[in-house]
Structure formats: structure tokens, C-alpha cells
Amino acid sequence: MNKRILVYILAFCAIVTFASFGATDKPQADLTGTWLGTLDVSGFKLRIVFHFKKSDEGKLLGTMDSPDQGAYNLPVDTVKVDSNKVHLAAISLAMTVDGKLSQNDSVMTCDFVQSGTTLPLTLERTDQVPIVSRPQNPVQPYPYDTAAVKFENQEAGITLAGTLTMPKSQPPHPAVILITGSGPQDRDETIFGHKPFWVIADYLSRQGVAVLRYDDRGYAGSTGNFASATSEDFAGDVRAAIAFLQKNSDIDPNQIGLIGHSEGALIAPMVAAQNKDVAFIVLLAAPGVVGEEILYEQAALMNKANGINDSLISWNRNFQKEFFRILKSEPDSVKAKAMIKEMAHKKLDELNDAEKQTLGLTEQELDSQINSFTSNWFRKFLTYDPIPALQRVACPILVLYGELDLQTPPEQNAKVIEQALKESGNKDFTVKVLPSLNHLFQTAATGSPKVYGIITETFAPVALETMSSWILERVH
Secondary structure (H helix, E strand, O other): OOOOOOOOOOOOOOOOEEEEOOOOOOOOOOOOEEEEEEEEEOOEEEEEEEEEEEOOOOOEEEEEEEHHHOEEEEEOOEEEEEOOEEEEEEHHHOEEEEEEEOOOOOEEEEEEEEOOEEEEEEEEEEOOOOOOOOOOOOOOOOOEEEEEEEEEEOOOOEEEEEEEEEEOOOOOEEEEEEEOOOOOOOOOOOEOOEOHHHHHHHHHHHOOOEEEEEOOOOOOOOOOOOOOOOHHHHHHHHHHHHHHHHOOOOEEEEEEEEEEEOOHHHHHHHHHHHOOOEEEEEEEOOOOOOHHHHHHHHHHHHHHHOOOOHHHHHHHHHHHHHHHHHHHHOOOHHHHHHHHHHHHHHHHOOOOHHHHHHOOOOHHHHHHHHHHHOOHHHHHHHHOOOHHHHHOOOOOEEEEEEOOOOOOOHHHHHHHHHHHHHHHOOOOEEEEEEOOEOOOOOEOOOOOHHHOOOOOOOOOHHHHHHHHHHHHOOOO
């Protein structure tokens, strides 16, 4: 469910240092400037850019960009040069680059290594930094009004910061509140340089619908503690957003709806089931089964898409089952972490080093997973069944999936939700699977998260039009 899936680049902080391997006959190469190369990751092309400059003290400093993944100015924490040999390292990324410079110091032939995987990388000096196209990002002047807003969740004692887009037509206006997916998200649900919530807000406000989008608690402009929050806490933030809009005289208080993506599509029914003021809900990539079942299917589909064999996929599922069994049986996180580590080390003895690397089960990655999976949020998600809340929702419901979604697979979730809504007696619901769209609702050839940043489209026009027309049929 977590949408922050970077293939080879993750944000990190480190100290940049310079060292040499020792004295040589050839003068030390001057790396200063910009170097560009392309990684081939299972057929996907990812451009990598290194920038080197010297500090006032003469030390060589480096940063790295992965423009296709929307990652910029990532510090390189080790830069070493010995004659024509270059060594770069980022410890927190488990990444190293070892290269050899050409005779004229204009080309660097490298091995790019991360988490045990080695890929060839050729870097060349360049004067032009790649520009990633995001053609759907709105451009001023806008045909609607925008305002930076803040509102209080008094029960939680936090302030949420966001943006309200308001049509220029005669008020009062219908309105929607956008609810982000899992992980700390800004108001635009920014991922890989894409800003899907900004694109949605722009589209709907052009159609006469006001849109409120806001930063998750504890992130960007909002206060609070994201790390300790669960989906139920985020539902409280949505209720605060509804109350905020109801006080705005330009908003019709009887026509406020919710649009939730991924985890947001869990949260919207939580709120609507208990709040008759919600006029409608739109669910994008909505879970229809308990989180544990989604995680099994998600891992299997992604591993298969990455070319991992059936034997390893089966091993990984058994590993997940043991992992989750401990989480469900041991509420104390300290004890659970110790039990999981003991279990993991025994299970990992069944694999060779290559198989561990294939599954991404390095020591560092395992520690990261254990810390994430023992959080309050994950424990809640693991066992939460979304169907009871959905069956209590009385307002109109639109449920959309991308056919290629590997994170919330429509085959696993769409029919379950459709059947549940039929049984609940809801008279106005629509469930659609949109062809050739992925989890982010981009037009794609594959559902792999590896291509999220490579695709220039942010949110498919067919998905925007489907949402907009459905909403406009249900508001004045």
C-alpha cells in the first residue's frame, strides 16, 4: 500500500567526505561538474545524475539525482578518487559506485551496487540536467481561486494545513475532501515528481467543485505526530476537514463528499459510515479484504512482475505468515521485534545469498521492515476488515480500480466490495475497473511501481472524467 516505492534511490542524510587512496604518478582527476548515466533496471531506464563541486577548503562534495523518480539533491556521503579510479558510497542506501575514468576524464565506466545487486552504469560529463516532464501539473492563471488554509482537529490538538480551490461561479459550491494513501503525504500526494491530488483538484474545480486537500498530520505544514497515528486517527482529521468546510459560506454544507486513494479509500467509508453529512464518497484503489490478505497478494504479484520464481514467491509468503503471526499474537513491540528477528534468521538460513538479495532481505532491509511493521498503524492495517464500514455507508459510492494495479489488485478487491454493497442495500453505487491503469491511475503497460516515475502522465484523463461526471450527476 505504501506508495513511496523508489527502485534504487531513497532520500537520506549524510556527511560528505573526501579521501584519496594514496599517492600515484598520475595527477588526481577533477570530477567537478555534472555526470549523467542511465541504469537499466529489469528493462526500465532510470537516469542517474551526479553533481560534484569543491568546498572552500578544497574538498570534493557530491550530490545525486534520480530525476525519473522525482528525487533530487541527495547527498553522496563518500567520494574517493585515486588517479583514474573513483569510489562513491551512500551507507544509508546500501549503495556504492566504483568507476574508472577514461583517458580524458570525460567518461566513467562504473559498477552500481545496491543491496547486493550490481548493475553497469556509464557516466558522462554533461552541461544539461535532464528535465522530467509532468505535463498535467496545473499552470497559472487558474480559472478558479486558491487559498492556503488551516483548520483544527480540536480532539487531537493539532493544526492541519492545506489548499482550498474554489470555483469562480456563483456560490454555494459542492465540495470534496481528498484523503491520501499510506505513509506521510503532502497535500498533493506527491510521488516521483507527480502531484496527483493537485491534478484532481484542478480538474474538479474547473467543473465547479470546490476541493480541499491538506498535508497529513505531522508532515509538511501540519502539526501532530504521524508515526503514532492509525487510520482511525486520520479519520478524525477528515471529520475536522468536513467541519471546516461546513463553516464556509461559499460551500454547500449538504454537498460535501470525500475522495480517498488507497489507504484513503479505507478512511473515507470509516467517516461516511458515522457521518450523515457526507454526501458521497469516491474510492480509488480501495481495499476490500483485510490488510494481511492484501499484503500476501501484493508481494506475490510484485515479485512475479520482477521475474522472481514461484519457489521463492512461495517461500516469501510463508515468511510473511510467520512474521504476521508473531505480530498478531504479541502486542508488546519490543518482544515482537526480538521474536521476529529470531524467526527471520532461522528462516533466512534456508536461502543462499543470491536468493536473499533477490527478495531484498538484507540485514538492513529486515531491520527496516521490523521497525515499520511493529508500528501502531501497521498492526491496525494488518487486521482491519473494510467491509463492515462500507456496508454502513448510506450515501452514493463510486469505486474505481486500475486494471494493472499490483498494490490493491482489482481481482482480489473489486468483486468483494461490489457484493458487499449489494448486500447492504445501498441503492447508488458503482464499481469500475479502468483498463490499462496502474495503482496511481496512470496509463501504463505494466503495473510495476518501477515505472511510476518514468511515466509522464500523472492521472489518466479517463479516470478524471469518470469521477467528475459521476459527482456532477449527484450534486446541484
